[in-house]
Amino acid sequence: MHRHVQRLWAQDVGLSILLGVVFFQIFVLYPLVESEITRLFLVHGTFLLIIVSGVMSVLGTPVWGRVVIVLALANVTFRVIESINHQWWLACSNGIISAIFLALLIGVIIVQVFREGPINLHRIAGSVALYMLIGLFFASIYVFLDFLNPSSFNISPNLDSRDPHLVAGDLIYYSFITLTSVGFGDILPVLPIAKTTTMLESMVGQLFPAILLARLVAMEIEASPRRRSKHDRKP
Numbered sequence: 001m002h003r004h005v006q007r008l009w010a011q012d013v014g015l016s017i018l019l020g021v022v023f024f025q026i027f028v029l030y031p032l033v034e035s036e037i038t039r040l041f042l043v044h045g046t047f048l049l050i051i052v053s054g055v056m057s058v059l060g061t062p063v064w065g066r067v068v069i070v071l072a073l074a075n076v077t078f079r080v081i082e083s084i085n086h087q088w089w090l091a092c093s094n095g096i097i098s099a100i101f102l103a104l105l106i107g108v109i110i111v112q113v114f115r116e117g118p119i120n121l122h123r124i125a126g127s128v129a130l131y132m133l134i135g136l137f138f139a140s141i142y143v144f145l146d147f148l149n150p151s152s153f154n155i156s157p158n159l160d161s162r163d164p165h166l167v168a169g170d171l172i173y174y175s176f177i178t179l180t181s182v183g184f185g186d187i188l189p190v191l192p193i194a195k196t197t198t199m200l201e202s203m204v205g206q207l208f209p210a211i212l213l214a215r216l217v218a219m220e221i222e223a224s225p226r227r228r229s230k231h232d233r234k235p
Helices: 002-010 013-032 036-058 062-084 088-113 121-148 164-179 192-233
Strands: 153-155 187-189
Touching (some): 013 088, 013 121, 013 164, 062 088, 088 121, 164 192, 187 192
């Protein structure tokens, strides 16, 4: 099984699959799934599996493997306990562990997208997935800040609910409108740390696409002469 996972992540098609999973989670599961048990297994379980498989395949050394397994077990344990007993410290722990996982996965995808080889549709899909993962990463930080101090954000009464899952959905929405610099104003950062994190995400949202595009174009320009020379050598 491990060899099959490694083969999937060693190929560019794994990036397209990841984009499909991330898109499905954000735009289908989060808005439509209301049952806590279903959320636990579908939303968190599926994405956790993707993260663990990706990180362990690309950074599959014994040390990294143990770290990822410990984090995965802690994340699953906290989520199961939180689904039974809603405690703010469990929600905070879930937020920070999810942020660590997403940071690892972002590193994995950067390695996959920018490794040597031709720029194809799968790598472009990986770049889109990378952009969406950045949004989820900041959303996890916002969830952590909100449960650490409920005054971190001023959420419109039409959205506000202290149900942990609904709050997480609201802050994912806030993260993506911040990342894309839309800013409808129905959720506002209040505390200084929330404002600073929001400013940082806004900067990343502006700079990341420009840097990514420039890098992909440079890689394609570098790869073109090599492809032409290989084609010329063919009889």
